[in-house]
Amino acid sequence: MAISELLKNKLALLPDQPGCYIMKDKKGKILYVGKAKVLKNRVRSYFHGVHDNKTTRLVSKIHDFEFIVTGSEKEALLLEINLIKKNHPPFNIMFMDDKSYPYIVMSKEPFFTVRMTRQIRRSTDEVFGPYPSAQSCFDIVRLINRIFPVRKCKSMPKTPCLYYHMHQCLGPCFQTVDLKQNEEMRKQIRRFLQGDPGWIRKQVQEEMERASQTMAFERAQEYYEILQSIDHVMEKQTIDLKDRKVRDVFGFYADKGYISLQGFFLRSGQIIERTFTIQELYEEPMDAFLSFIVQYYQENMIPTEILVPEGTPVEVLEDVLDCHVRIPQRGTKRSLVEMVLKNAKEAHDQKFELTLRKDQDLQAANAKLNSIFDKPIHTVEIFDNSHIQGAFNVSGLVVYEDGKPDKSQYRHYKLDTYRSDVDSMKEVLYRRYFRLLSEEKSMPDLLLVDGGAQQIQAAKAIKEGLGLDLCIAGLVKDERHTTRALMNEDLQEIPLDKKEPLFFLLTRMQDEVHRYVITYHRKLRSQSMTRSALDMVEGIGPKRKKELLRKFKSMKQIKAASIEELETVLPRRTAQVLYAHLHPGEKS
Template identity: 70%
Template sequence: MAISQNLQDKLALLPDQPGCYIMKDEKGEILYVGKAKVLKNRVRSYFHGVHNEKTTRLVSHIRDFEFIVTDSEKESLLLEINLIKKHHPPYNIMLMDDKSYPYIVMTHDDYFAVRLSRRVTSKKDTYFGPYPSSGAANEIVKLINTLWPIRKCRTIPKQVCLYYHMHQCLGPCIHEVDKEQMATYRKEISAFLKGDADAILKQLQEKMMKASENLQFEKAQEYRDMIVSIHHVMEKQIIDFKDRKDRDVFGWYEDKGYISLQGFFIRDGKLLGRNFTVMPIYEETMDAFVSFILQYYQNNVIPKEILVPEGTPTDILEDTLGVHVYIPQRGDKKTLVDLVCKNAKTAHEQKFELVFRKQHELDQANEQLASIFHAPIHTVELFDNSHLSGTFNVSGLVVFVDGKPDKNQYRHYHLDTYRSDLDSMKEVVYRRYVRLLKEHKPMPDLLLVDGGAQQIEAAKEIRDMLDLDLRIAGLVKDDKHNTRALMNDQLEEIPLKKESSLFFLLTRMQDEVHRFAISYHRKLRNQAMTKSILDTVEGIGPARKKALMKTFKSMKRMREASVEELSQVVPKGVAQSLYDRLHEV
């Protein structure tokens, strides 16, 4: 690759200090963020020597870079993580799409609640987890809220709710609840979340037998289902450390330009679960591994001990995280680290072929797209309009970068009064690109419209009016409304082979923009329906409307509610009027 004079000049100015570097493409978009002990050596290495295929692809896109000098390697590590979190560079390893794992939180107040949380927001509350499976965590919370009559609401209301009438809440909103009883519940739930389910299982077993003896078979079945659920979520773990310490264990395996990163989460001595990711790697293996660990702890509680495999720079991790990071040499902990690394290798072998195949197909599709338009196509934007007999006229915009959806750039548009599909196309194209011009943001490499010549001409009219440098193409359909060809802005058709990678990519894009536009259209219709019904009932104003929707969540559930259930939210007379209105034929 020929290095531009600008890059050569900037490379000559790199310092012999630690820091972060930021690689950018021709549009100034951030491609990759890295850290270095010596900026001069690390950044220059990208432009000299031989690299693997993936790093070569990254370097081919680099047109500029910036660097930030730091006082220490620790500072460069933290800065790198913050920059990755802020900019989401496409070539950096991102943990779980920057999402944290769910915790189960027990609030600190006397009339406490138990719920899921993805963030640790209060030092006073007690957090259990993390749980790599949201489904399992949610099942546990549901069990707890069924088994113990604790508060379900986030703030104590002025009147009792349905849970009180179902005997699943003691009603601290209207009753003085025994604080000692609540302390007992807290102790029992805490023990339950730490894996001690014997007491509650025995209690449920007794209730099931008693219900059966009283011929209450449906009630007995409910207790039996609870027992089965508890066994399912509290099943014995293979790993059970006697010291009951909280610890996380991390490992990795790298091969063929991809890295598999694995984590085991042990709480109170028991393995709660694990999670792994397989991703392409563009940096040193150990740099990627350390970055993975630090990203994880940006959103999650740091345990008292972290176990890692041989070769991990524990000093920098300990300095950054403030806890003991340990490389075990023998015993159960060494066996556990070996098990994590073995799992990483197994996961890599299982996932690699699928991940590699998908990436290969995506690369092929992007190459075909570039070949058609004789230029690199990195960013593609698509619009889809939706309306109902001219009402609720909306449009959805989706953005794909190198063949992958970039949901941070998705946009909804509520359009003016419907006149025609072409007018809707013109309006949304005008609004989108006038906004980009005003904000001095780069144009996409390609605008795809969902249609043939007429839609393309409508988009071209706005392009020419705004004097934009913008490629436009259309997705041409057959008589069965399936995509059969691309049409360029010269109205020339480019046939698509149905077995080609590009055909599948364009189909995915088309499905995604349609889904996005339709979901917004339905949302507006549902909001309008809610407004039209509730606004016709005397006695329901903004506050009661909000309370009803908060309680019942949807019009369907509100329609299924009885007058008595509705009267828990609004006065009985209003509840009867609402019930009658909801059930009008």
């Protein structure tokens, strides 16, 4: 490919040092962030030689680049991770799994608490996990708090609470407690959470049998379910390392321009498998692998030991993560790494065909869109309005980047008094693009309106009034309200083949913006109904309204409540007035 003079001059200035490079498109948007031991060699490699289709697609979009020199490869890796987290470049491998595992935390205070959390904040606390199931984790915490009289309150009260009177707390808030007894309790809990349920399981078993003998079957069932939770969390796996270290195992498999990453997490003999989604690959597989591991540990607890496959730069990971990283050569640990690698390959093989087909369809749809407008179309914005006879007039905007939704750019708008759909369209477009202009942000390549000639004319009026540089098109529907064509700014219809990828892409866009705006519309309507019903009752102010909603969750449940149930929140007279207001014509 031909290289611009700007790129040639910048390539000549690249140093023989480690650092990060930042690839940008013509709008200045960051496309890709990478790290390198030698910046000059790595960055130049993008613009010379033969690449696969995906890398060629990335390179074709690069208009400019920047680089930052670092003192070491470790600094380059950490800087790369921070830049990825900050900018979310579309061509980078990112830790996209939004699932966070539950942990159990035992605080370090003398009179400690035991609780469940998904975010590890205080490094001084003892952390156990992660656990494979939030419900199992919750059950274990509840069991510990029931059997052991540990402190339950987040902050120490000055008077004994209900837990003290139920013999589930030693009451350190108001009386002297034996510290030796307290520390012995901590040791027993730690032993249990480290994988030895021992006498606790026996005690629950005895409680279950005792409850059954006294025909307290509901309580016996509760104990039985707790036993099941203990067994589920503590059960042995096919691989059980005797040292019971907190250990993670990572592996990957790369082929055909895609990479599959996978990890096993060992806690007290329990293997928690985590399969990472297959993603497109625009860099060296090992670079993507390292980046992925470091990103993972920015959100999760670092274990005692990490096992990785042959060829992994162990020193770099140890330096960055400050923990022991090993490449096992034999035995059970070697088998663990091989198992992870095998799972990564199987996941890759199973998902590759479907992922590739989706990717090819997306590329075909984008290519068709480019040809229709005779220019590259990367960013598409589509709007939709919703109202009920002019009331609750709102609009929604969704944004697609290269055919994929970018939810960080979604917006919803409350509009002025309803006059017509065309006026609503003009208002929201003016507000959107006047703001982009005033904040000097880049414009989309294509504005899609959910309608025909009138909506396009409204969009053109705003475009000309603000002097915008973007394409406009409308989605034309048939008598069945199904999209059948695109209409350009000249009001010419471009038929859409319902078997082609572009039709399905536009349909997804249309469904997404409709879902987004309807969800917002319903939310506002629900809030308004709740406000209007409760605000009209004397004696119900903001505080009582909040208490009612906390207690009954919704307006529907408030209406279904009896006067006696309402009295749990309101004075009797106010409860009667509210009940009468919600049930006109009914005798209370």
